[in-house]
Amino acid sequence: MKLLPILILVGGLLIVLVAGGAFYTVHETETVILTQFGRPVGEPVTEPGLHFKTPFVQEVNRLEKRILEWDGDPTEMPTKDKTYISVDTFARWRISNPGRYFEKVGLERRALSRLEDIIGSEVRTAIAGHELIEVVRSDKDRVLPPNQVAEGTTASVQQTATRGRRALQKDILNAAAPKLTELGIELLDVRVKRVNYNQKVVGNIYQRMISERQQIAQRFRSEGEGEAAKINGRRGRDLKEVESEAYKRVQELRGEADAEASRIYAEAYNQSPEAQDFYGFMKTLDTYRTILGNQTSMILSTDSELFQLLERSKR
Amino acid sequence: MAKPTLAFRNPPDWSKLKVLRWIVPAILVLIMALTMYYTVPYDSQGVVLRFGKFSSIENPGLHFKLPFGIDTVETLPVKRQLKMEFGFGTEGATNLRQHSSSRRTRDQEKSMVTGDLNAALVEWVVQYSIDDPQMFLFTVRAPETTLRDLSEAVMREVIGDRTVDEVITTGRQEIEDKAVVRLRELTAEYKLGLKIDQLQLKNVNPPTAVQDSFNEVNKAQQDREKMINIANGEYNKVIPRAEGEAAQAISEAEGYKLKRINEAAGDVAAFKAQLVEYLKAPEVTRKRLYLEAMADVIPTLQNTWIVDEGVTQLLPMVQGAGIGGGK
Numbered sequence A: 001m002k003l004l005p006i007l008i009l010v011g012g013l014l015i016v017l018v019a020g021g022a023f024y025t026v027h028e029t030e031t032v033i034l035t036q037f038g039r040p041v042g043e044p045v046t047e048p049g050l051h052f053k054t055p056f057v058q059e060v061n062r063l064e065k066r067i068l069e070w071d072g073d074p075t076e077m078p079t080k081d082k083t084y085i086s087v088d089t090f091a092r093w094r095i096s097n098p099g100r101y102f103e104k105v106g107l108e109r110r111a112l113s114r115l116e117d118i119i120g121s122e123v124r125t126a127i128a129g130h131e132l133i134e135v136v137r138s139d140k141d142r143v144l145p146p147n148q149v150a151e152g153t154t155a156s157v158q159q160t161a162t163r164g165r166r167a168l169q170k171d172i173l174n175a176a177a178p179k180l181t182e183l184g185i186e187l188l189d190v191r192v193k194r195v196n197y198n199q200k201v202v203g204n205i206y207q208r209m210i211s212e213r214q215q216i217a218q219r220f221r222s223e224g225e226g227e228a229a230k231i232n233g234r235r236g237r238d239l240k241e242v243e244s245e246a247y248k249r250v251q252e253l254r255g256e257a258d259a260e261a262s263r264i265y266a267e268a269y270n271q272s273p274e275a276q277d278f279y280g281f282m283k284t285l286d287t288y289r290t291i292l293g294n295q296t297s298m299i300l301s302t303d304s305e306l307f308q309l310l311e312r313s314k315r
Numbered sequence B: 001m002a003k004p005t006l007a008f009r010n011p012p013d014w015s016k017l018k019v020l021r022w023i024v025p026a027i028l029v030l031i032m033a034l035t036m037y038y039t040v041p042y043d044s045q046g047v048v049l050r051f052g053k054f055s056s057i058e059n060p061g062l063h064f065k066l067p068f069g070i071d072t073v074e075t076l077p078v079k080r081q082l083k084m085e086f087g088f089g090t091e092g093a094t095n096l097r098q099h100s101s102s103r104r105t106r107d108q109e110k111s112m113v114t115g116d117l118n119a120a121l122v123e124w125v126v127q128y129s130i131d132d133p134q135m136f137l138f139t140v141r142a143p144e145t146t147l148r149d150l151s152e153a154v155m156r157e158v159i160g161d162r163t164v165d166e167v168i169t170t171g172r173q174e175i176e177d178k179a180v181v182r183l184r185e186l187t188a189e190y191k192l193g194l195k196i197d198q199l200q201l202k203n204v205n206p207p208t209a210v211q212d213s214f215n216e217v218n219k220a221q222q223d224r225e226k227m228i229n230i231a232n233g234e235y236n237k238v239i240p241r242a243e244g245e246a247a248q249a250i251s252e253a254e255g256y257k258l259k260r261i262n263e264a265a266g267d268v269a270a271f272k273a274q275l276v277e278y279l280k281a282p283e284v285t286r287k288r289l290y291l292e293a294m295a296d297v298i299p300t301l302q303n304t305w306i307v308d309e310g311v312t313q314l315l316p317m318v319q320g321a322g323i324g325g326g327k
Helices: A003-020 A098-104 A108-128 A132-136 A165-181 A199-269 A273-291 B014-034 B103-110 B133-138 B143-159 B164-170 B172-189 B208-280 B282-300
Strands: A023-026 A030-036 A039-045 A049-052 A058-064 A068-071 A075-078 A084-095 A185-197 A297-301 B037-040 B045-050 B053-058 B061-064 B071-076 B082-086 B111-113 B119-130 B194-205 B303-307
Touching (some): A023 A030, A039 A098, A058 A098, A068 A108, A084 A199, A108 A165, A132 A165, A132 A185, A185 A199, A199 B119, A199 B208, B082 B143, B111 B143
Antiparallel strands (some): A075 A084, A084 A185, B045 B053, B045 B071, B111 B119
16 A cells, blocks of 8 residues: 555545535634534534534534623713713623524624623613713712812712712613623623713812812902001001000109109108208209300499408497 | 747757746745744844744744745734823924824823813823733734724823812822723723733823913913012011010110119118217207308309498499399
């Protein structure tokens, strides 16, 4: 038996098998559904690796085994308190039932479109049923610090939420997920990526913010003026106090000085009749010295004690 | 019988065709050689799949694998710290997913609603690395895109629970701490195979249209301080000086008191000494003092007339004396 013909036969057979697609690989991230003449055959293949199938007749259809994402477009919608906001959500989903998915949906494009419809409508419903504060707040138990700088103005009042964003997201998930299981899709979660004021509303929001800030600025300025006026008043009062206290003390001291001096003088000059006499005499002489000067002309008589020696001797 | 000849002039040389026999095997060997090895860069790890099924994880270096695409390798930069920017983008990033390419998207990323229903612009950075290559490749189809979406969702959650003042000024550290914890929670829950290293806030501002009014508040605060400082300055200029002047006046008065008392004491001491002498010889001392005084005074007088009772005619001739009548 010649070896060469056998090798050629085996080689040829292999080539035919491979070319006809008897082997196929399943990637870690894939689920494969085999179809025969367009109809699914057997169970979906989830085990990765090399597999066999009937060549030429069976076809390989690959589906994603991993968790997939859906990112909705930002959509404008009103809240319960009629504020128009733009909401951008995203979700995670997976093909939980490949057979059903393949049958009902087939292409991912179609799946995304169904997700858009179902999730989009549930989001609208949820937003329309809640006030804006419920959409904004996530941890409803966190107490916002009061706007201290704005105390006394309208900016200091804070709204509180009773449910919060997490509860809303759960609502949307619970409402949308059942509608998707019949398509073989498991919806894992829906989250809000972005929330913004819509273009028309944003102008009003900015106006409110501006006027809040202006009130705060005004408050600072008037506080400053008030404090300054208080300090200036205190300055005037303290100045008067210092000056008048000083005046009082000075007058006291001067009074004490004069009184003490008088007391000393009086004590000395009054100590005896002789002293009084002598004091009177000395004081008079001092007074002569002071009041009689080169502005004075005096007429003196020889009767006086001083000039008695000049008296014409008595004939 | 002669060999049958073909129609050509120069028949092809079939012996040369023997070489062709080896071309196909040679090509096959070449392909095999090229697909039989691979290198894993120093900062990465390689995930090897055989026929699509997970086989092993390889460290940096040169490795062999089964050729012809039987083994496939995906290299992931597990040791490199990766970065994602939100609301802005630095030029020259090598990772395409690091920041959004369109300006409009970046503007949308940073615009947020705060817990007091105001608005703010927040820019931030997330630093992360791939820490579970298998989970990263096989669990979620687009883990990095998912991380971007999650980061935005988490940041908005945290900002949505805070006032605009906290966001812009006082609460930055708290926001970073809260956000990174929440992001780690969700990254683990979503099985992204990523480790969040750090989250940092960058520029945080009020919306452009209201920035002026926010600046106005800062200015007003400064104005308030300035007004108070000026008033205090005035006070400190006036009061200490007045106190100084008051102290000076009081000192002067005390000096005056001292002077008067000392002068009085001095005068009195002199008087007492003189009194003692006087009392020893009163008449004589009296006369002496009197004559001494006159001797001091009379020479200084402008005019002096000494009259005697016998001299009466002189009187009318005295110039300007103004004495009428006789003695």
